[in-house]
Amino acid sequence: MGVCVYLATVHESTARELNQVKSHQKVLLEQNHNLTNLKNKLSSDYQNLTVQFNNLTAISTALKNKTTTLTAENHNLTSLNEGLRKERENLTELIKNMEKTWNELNVSRSQWSIDAYCPKKAGVRNCTSCQKGWSHQSPSCYAYNNPASSNQRNWESAREDCRTKNSDLTVVPDQTEKDYVKKISPTTEGIQGYWIGLRAVEGRWKWIDGSDLTNQ
Known part of the structure; x- marks a missing residue:
């Protein structure tokens, strides 16, 4: 009688443990499934980030090249502007000199006309229709x-x-x-x-x- 009770107790304990193991196994399987899904999501996110990183790298390289080009163009425009400024200064000076020369020529021509058509003799000018000679x-x-x-x-x-x-x-x-x-x-x-x-x-x-x- 005592032996039979003992055996029944052992059987019930084993079944309980088996259920606990199965329940634990089910939890582990769910966790594994969740971890697998998380792993797949992280892998997908990593791939997306890699693509975005590559795109950003390409954009950064393009921007650097564009910046280099714009810097060179700005330098060229600055040099051109400086050249145009100097040329304008030279032209302004040339025009100034030409105006001065023109004014001097006008004065000289006017004086020549006066001397040619109204020669001075003994301090007195006598004008004629034609220049001397x-x-x-x-x-x-x-x-x-x-x-x-x-x-x-x-x-x-x-x-x-x-x-x-x-x-x-x-x-x-x-x-x-x-x-x-x-x-x-x-x-x-x-x-x-x-x-x-x-x-x-x-x-x-x-x-x-x-x-x-x-x-x-």
């Missing part, structure tokens, strides 16, 4: 330039020489002026003629005022 024939003033052979010029240079004297080669529109020009242009040995304001333009003779030659 020129002949008056209404409505113009004439001069015959007869340089030495070494200083004789072609047509273009002769005209430029006239312009330096505030004049130009003569235009001869009629017989009266033609006779006068011939009169003040004496024949000199070795010289076959003289320059006047007439030239051939595209196969036609024209005066320097643009008119055609009509009086041969």
